[in-house]
Amino acid sequence: MGNILTLVLKRLALGVFVLWIVSLIIFLGVSMLPGDVATEILGRSALPETVAAFRRELGLDLPLHVRYLDWLSGLLSGDLGNSLANGRAISELMGERLGNTVFLAAVAACVAVPVSLMLGLLTALYRGSLFDRLTNLVTLTWMSFPEFFVAYILIMFLSVQLGWFPSLSTMRPGNGFGEALHLAALPALTLTLVVAAHMMRMTRAAIISVLASPYIEMARLKGATRYSLIVRHALPNALAPIINVVAVDLAYLIVGVVVVEVVFVYPGLGQLMVDSVQRRDVPVVQACSLIFAATYVMLNLIADILSILTNPRLLYPR
């Protein structure tokens, strides 16, 4: 277990370093965009004096490195800062949005992960059958469409024609769970369709590559049933790659939702980030990207720990 602890500590330290690099890149990237929050808010016709005064008020006249260090010291003392656009505290601004995004991701994950793992197992089990080929064809097709296209197709059929779900997912704080679920259904379904294909195909590939091992042949010669062959003999040895794919896809559900949120006008972090980039609201963009980056780092760390825990060779060295 000692090696897991060292791994966790090492990776956390590395994660902090990654977050710092990300914040630097985002900061420089946004400041390289033409215009800043003052010109965006005041508009093109504003007088140069007004713009200059507004800049001074927001501290935008200070040199780049001073502003970055300011922000960094605030972050280290636990203060994400205030939005430049409306002056509200970023933590408050993001709290609700983050909740929405996590809710959406969770709904999508609860459907996508079990379904795609099951399909992966079944297609591996009945490799080459009609079921296998059909599943592959359908999932591959969904995977190949851009997600906004999938989203509009779903809106057209399930919302416009059948009227089962709303096409706009305007979540409000007062919504009950059932209502929230109903509102989030279409974006969640879109995300599910996009990530499930990936997870299912990787599960199938991992199981199939393990099925070629001598110990699987041995299990067959021991008289193991088909079910035991897959679940008891193949699956435990295919877990590591599967876990890693699931982690990447879960991260995608949090980070990659931008387009889907925009299509459904879903009030999540992705939507907030897009708006903030447009307004050149650097602190908000910074905070969003840090959360996205942290999600990646944490999910990958969890995946690595699980891979070790499921592999006796790593867990019990000779």
Added chain:
Amino acid sequence: MMNRENMSDPRDDVVLEMRGLRIEGQNDAGWVEIVKGIDLTLKRGEVLGLIGESGAGKSTIGLAALGYARPGCRISGGVSLFDGADLNVLSEDELRRLRGVRIAYVAQSAAASFNPAHRIIDQFVEVATLHGACDAATARQEAVALYRKLRLPDPETIGDRFPHQVSGGQLQRAMVAMAMACRPDLIVFDEPTTALDVTTQIEVLAAIKDVVRDFNTAAIYITHDLAVVAQLADRIMVLRYGELVEEGETRRVLERPNAAYTRELLASGAARRVGSHVGRAILEIGDVSAAYGASKVLHDVSLSVAEGTTVAIVGESGSGKSTLARVVTGLLPCTGGTVRFDGEELKPTLRERSSVLRRRIQLVHQTPDTSLNPRQRVDEILGRPLTFFHGMTGAARKERMVELLDQIELGEAFLQRYPGELSGGQKQRLCIARALAAEPDLIICDEVTSALDQLVARGILKLLMRLQEELRVSYLFITHDIATVRAIADEVVVMHQGRVVEQGPKEEIFVPPHHAYTELLLASVPQMDPDWLDTIRQTRMAPAQS
């Protein structure tokens, strides 16, 4: 409760009867017959040895005894009667109910055939409970009893370990125990000792012999080593290209073989070299130590190789033989001592050595399959060192490549082929040619014949000896096979746990008195004599009892 009663008619003593068995394998051209009509009868308690080189179809026949054909193979004809039922027509589900219970299988590599995700004893219990032979607790007791019977260390607890935590020989015995779980009528042993050291092989052979005799189990024992099969089998079938060459009682086949091919098999390993003249030392290793991280694997090893001679390093796996090769080639810097080549001290790492020195020392690996780039044609593989070391291009290079191919007894036609189109022996010849292309003074041969069949291996050894006579190249020959050492070495260095325990001219090493470890190593090599295993076990037990 696990003791199965004999379900077949007690008068009918035949366990398995195969008639006209035909099996086809798929290749690019379509289906090709690889087993061409084999008849085989096995009585209760009888051990039948199937022997032949790879490609003889012996494993395929062994698996057919479980009604199984590997992917890409199919049983295309004949009948395999087991307990009155034809295995070739039974459904997958009916076969499943026979496998593990009444017919069991012991694979060549236990390390690859045990599931790495489960504890050893759980894999034993699985067989017993899967078929409803007994409950898990009883199966555990049974497993421990069998582990004890097979003389595994710590029988009470060894099953709780994972496969990677146990040595190869122990794992192989655990697999024999697993095969015995339901007291099957028939066990197929598919080269169970081929991957083991001679010293470990004895233990596994003895364990197999005991359980098969005590439980009166019929067995098919597949191997390419006649001396091994001589210890166990009552009867031998010699196979070649999927056809029967000769069949008979073990002693008769060994003493009076009828077929020319059997005589050839018996004689393999008989290639012997006659002494050569000792020149100046080309390689001198003085007090070399080396370590992987914190674990020291070489302790003050000293030896020298004279020009145009062969020094064989023998020892079981883990003795540091290959590590020494890595030190000489510069792949692993030594932590102490010196390596001198042609009077000049070698720098510890490859990076610091001049390209001339690198050219003069070449390495040939154990497995030609993995040491040749599958995406390069023969002309690229051979052309590269010619250009790199000698700056050859165009027609001169082509001419030299053809010359090299002639030296290894392959022709110009091979230039355009990929390694995948060559046989194992041809690949190893190509590796030797690649080393020769550099025009080296010293070739380090790391177990170059251990992945090959006896006859192919003998061909490689003959080639190496001929090349040495023609080119005066020196060999540092690493092997665990004593027969190979006898065949080609001038000097022998015996290594054990990273130390040299004995060294000297071959004539002295192989003549008593030996160092205790050399004695053990020499005595562990199976002899053709069918009584050898019993004799050696008695002599080894005797001092322990007194």
